[in-house]
Amino acid sequence: MVPISAFASLGYCERQVYLSLVRGIRATTRAMRAGAAHHRISELTEEPRLRRLPGLRHWMRQRDSVLQLPRESVFVRFRHAGYTFTGRIDLLIKRRNELLVVDEKFVRRSYARMMPSYRYQLSGYCHALRYGCATYRWEEGRENLGRFPGCRLSYMVVERHRGSRRRIGVMQESYLERRFLPALRRMVEILDGDIPEAVNSRRCTFCRFREVCR
Ligand code: SF4
Incomplete structure (x- = not known):
């Protein structure tokens, strides 16, 4: 099983996918733990x-x-190239013939644009x-909702401040398959054994794998 959230890593740096999914290195940061706690707060309070x-x-x-x-009630999965990708959607809204996937991100600051990591994951x-x-899941059961081939699909990222939870950014885009398929192809190449080179970029400074990357 491959978590769909790993596409966020692909958007940040391909080597993160290799380190986490192929080498199995676990590296969680304070920011990730804080994000998980914030999601739990949203789930419990809202x-x-x-x-x-x-x-x-129906x-x-x-x-x-x-x-x-x-919130947090819809689980999704798809199969591709022998892999099963799974994930849980923060919030799913149906507006007539459109499905809108909403994801909350807890960040220090907003760059006010749809980052590749957001785009790939959503x-x-x-x-x-x-x-x-x-699949819709509640505490005692689940209901299979099937797939939605005829619906328009879009996604929205709501950025909240990591400390105050105040909303600091909202971005929305339509899902375009031609934009996602190259990312999916690359993900499969890495899972199949293609090892991305370590890069030396500013991102490494903030990367959770910087101690183990090389
Ligand atoms: S340390 Fe740099 S090259 Fe290595 S995974 Fe992180 S961002 Fe990528």
Whole structure:
């Protein structure tokens, strides 16, 4: 199983994918732990306990329906080149014939643009909604929602300040398959054994693998 969140690493530096998924090196930073804690806070404070939603699969298929699914309740997966990619969507909104994937990022500052790491990760969720399958899960059960080949797909990143949780940036884009497929191809090449060279860039300064990279 390959986490769809690994596409964020691909957008940051290809070698991160090699180090984390092929070499199996685990490196978590304070920022990552803080991000996970913030997500948990959002989940607990903004959403009541997940429960069964009768008829959800039916309503998701109605062309005119408008729905916001509970946070962290939709799991997606797709298969490609012998690998299974899986992930959990922060927030999924259906607006008639459009599905909007919303992801929260907890950052120190906003660059006010859709970074490649955001784009690849969220495109991965969209790809799964179109070609894989989605499952709604609550505490006692799950419902298979299937795939949504006919829907328009887009994604939104909401950046919040890591300390105050204040919203500091919002970016939205349409999912474009031609923009995602090269990233997917590259991910498979790395998983199949192609080793990306270590680069020497400013990013290394902030990279969680800088101690073990070379
Ligand atoms: S230290 Fe630099 S080359 Fe190595 S994974 Fe991090 S960003 Fe990439």
